[in-house]
Amino acid sequence: MRAAVLKAPGLLELDDLPDPTVPKGGALLEVNACAVCGTDVKMKEQGHRNLAYPRILGHEIMGRIAMLDGQIPYLNEGDLVQIWPGIACGRCRFCLRGKDSHCESLKIMGFNCDGGLAELMALPAENLSGGMNLLPRNIDPALAALSEPLACCLNGQEQAPVYRGDIVLILGGGPIGALHALLAELHGAENVIIAETLPERIRLLKRHTSAVVIDPSEEKIKAVLASETDERGADVILTATPKIPIDNDLLHLLSPGGRICVFSGPAFGHYEEKIDVRHIHYKEITINGAYGCTSRQNRSAVGLLTSGLIKPDWLITMRTSLEGFDEAFTHSAQRQGMRSVICQS
Numbered sequence: 518m519r520a521a522v523l524k525a526p527g528l529l530e531l532d533d534l535p536d537p538t539v540p541k542g543g544a545l546l547e548v549n550a551c552a553v554c555g556t557d558v559k560m561k562e563q564g565h566r567n568l569a570y571p572r573i574l575g576h577e578i579m580g581r582i583a584m585l586d587g588q589i590p591y592l593n594e595g596d597l598v599q600i601w602p603g604i605a606c607g608r609c610r611f612c613l614r615g616k617d618s619h620c621e622s623l624k625i626m627g628f629n630c631d632g633g634l635a636e637l638m639a640l641p642a643e644n645l646s647g648g649m650n651l652l653p654r655n656i657d658p659a660l661a662a663l664s665e666p667l668a669c670c671l672n673g674q675e676q677a678p679v680y681r682g683d684i685v686l687i688l689g690g691g692p693i694g695a696l697h698a699l700l701a702e703l704h705g706a707e708n709v710i711i712a713e714t715l716p717e718r719i720r721l722l723k724r725h726t727s728a729v730v731i732d733p734s735e736e737k738i739k740a741v742l743a744s745e746t747d748e749r750g751a752d753v754i755l756t757a758t759p760k761i762p763i764d765n766d767l768l769h770l771l772s773p774g775g776r777i778c779v780f781s782g783p784a785f786g787h788y789e790e791k792i793d794v795r796h797i798h799y800k801e802i803t804i805n806g807a808y809g810c811t812s813r814q815n816r817s818a819v820g821l822l823t824s825g826l827i828k829p830d831w832l833i834t835m836r837t838s839l840e841g842f843d844e845a846f847t848h849s850a851q852r853q854g855m856r857s858v859i860c861q862s
């Protein structure tokens with residue numbers, strides 16, 4: 518089979534590899550779609566703390582069950598499925614509390630085991646029991662591949678909940694900021710404000726969301742927030758770019774009881790800030806992190822996409838084949854559009 522293999526930072530190549538075998542009690546997946554996310558680009562360029570080489574990248578995956586090892590109730594060869602990219606033990610204290618993204622022996626596809634930028638994938642038995650979601654036959658494969666990033670946003674908005682009538686400020690209007698906006702609207706936000714500097718992304722956001730989109734290089738976020746909210750400030754701030762430091766200026770944009778979700782991994786130099794703890798105390802501010810998603814959140818995201826409650830098809834701004842992986846990474850790295858998806862169906 519062919520696969521996009523990362524051999525070292527900066528060295529991603531399309532290789533011909535032996536087909537994987539079906540794991541005991543597991544399945545072989547024929548990958549139909551795998552989206553390229555900002556983390557994949559970062560891994561390609563700089564490596565990642567969870568990465569071991571050589572590695573087949575890709576963690577936003579859907580495909581068709583090509584082969585099963587033995588009988589698995591309710592799952593048949595030919596079924597279309599979306600994959601939660603975690604492989605969790607199901608028995609540790611985190612798994613038993615429903616937080617399998619913190620599993621003590623967690624492996625993540627595309628990071629510390631092989632991912633979906635390949636023609637075929639071996640899915641272990643653990644993944645079949647909790648990390649796989651059946652899809653309807655008429656689903657757009659590329660759209661189904663967006664379940665995982667949507668699930669990560671669901672995680673972010675569980676850590677920093679958006680309630681009916683809230684004012685939500687999203688810093689960064691790429692695919693993640695856009696998914697956060699759609700989700701915040703679904704959760705009943707009264708006003709969603711997105712700060713984004715790239716003109717094409719601003720255009721797409723204005724067309725497909727009801728958010729107020731501002732360019733912080735032209736307008737001050739603080740001034741827009743004050744005029745849009747009658748000086749109330751934001752109830753929730755979600756970071757969807759690594760470029761914004763979590764500092765006192767950001768804290769002071771929050772209304773009392775406000776929540777900040779540190780969703781994007783902060784860029785170098787932006788993760789050790791002095792924070793006004795008195796402000797946190799008196800205004801009852803909450804700061805939370807969010808990284809990845811649980812299998813439960815992944816399942817909920819599939820439900821939101823297949824039911825049409827969230828419609829992010831406009832975020833797919835490039836579809837290409839496995840041979841076009843380089844273009845797909847460039848599309849993502851240059852941030853011209855939104856998401857690029859490798860489609861093989």
Ligand SMILES: [Zn+2]
Nearest residue numbers: 554555556666
């Ligand atoms: Zn991702």
Ligand SMILES: [Zn+2]
Nearest residue numbers: 606609612620
């Ligand atoms: Zn576990």
